[in-house]
Amino acid sequence: MFLAAFARPRHDAHRNRHFDGKIGIWPFVEQTVALRKSKNRPKGAIVTTPQSVDGVVYNNIIMNKVVPAIQERFPKGGRPGGIFVQQDNASPHKTVTTDTLMSHGVSGISMANQPANSPDFNVLDLGFFNAIQSLQQKKQSKSIDELISVVEEAYYELPSETLGKTFVTLQKVMELAMHDGGGNNYKLPHMRKDANIKDMALYNVKCSPATYASASSQINSRS
DSSP, X not given: OEEEEEOOOEEETTXXXXXXXXXXXXXXXXXXXXXXXXXXXXXXOEEEEEOOOXXXXXXXXXXXXXXXXXHHHSOGGGOTTOEEEEEOOOGGGGGXXXXXXXXXXXXXXXXXXXXXXXXXXXXXXXXIHHHHHHHHTTSOOSSHHHHHHHHHHXXXXXXXXXXXXXXXXXXXXXXXXXXXXXXXXXXXXXXXXXXXXXXXXXXXXXXXXXXXXXXXXXXXXXX
16 A cells, blocks of 8 residues: 655746656555565565554654655745645544644644545546556566555656646536535546646636536525
């Protein structure tokens, strides 16, 4: 299992270069001692094994890997309203909140949980996983260490334009959800992005005024 983090690609004015959106990818593994001999290693050898992810493990990787990577790589000029880290609602994820970050002296970064029953609101599921899996399957791996290397290579080889497309799709999904009254009874759009969008980093979906007005009315009626 891996934890992958990325943001929308954009121009980094502070460093005067392109930010490719890639924050980092980290495997959930641990080093253990082989209890038995095999054709690949002797008994007692140190081997890499998958790690069970609980709240403690997740908290550790967020605080010691993800947060430092965000602080190092995210464009400084792109933080006027702070940085929001979206995570799904898996049980271990609930151990990391904005208050958790603040208690560790982390400011300017907030945690936000993905809406329930809304997988289309996860940019990882909107294209990133399929794209990286396609790259990973082109390379063979015979061990966990080799698999980690292959997945990490696929992550960093993935074009930033592919990441940019997923964020444009996310914007369209949000409009469709608003049009459906907050529901998910819609089909994922085919936007022909390569043909219709010249600059993926600057493009933003324009929400229909009627859809916006309808969604605002529904929200106000519930308050």
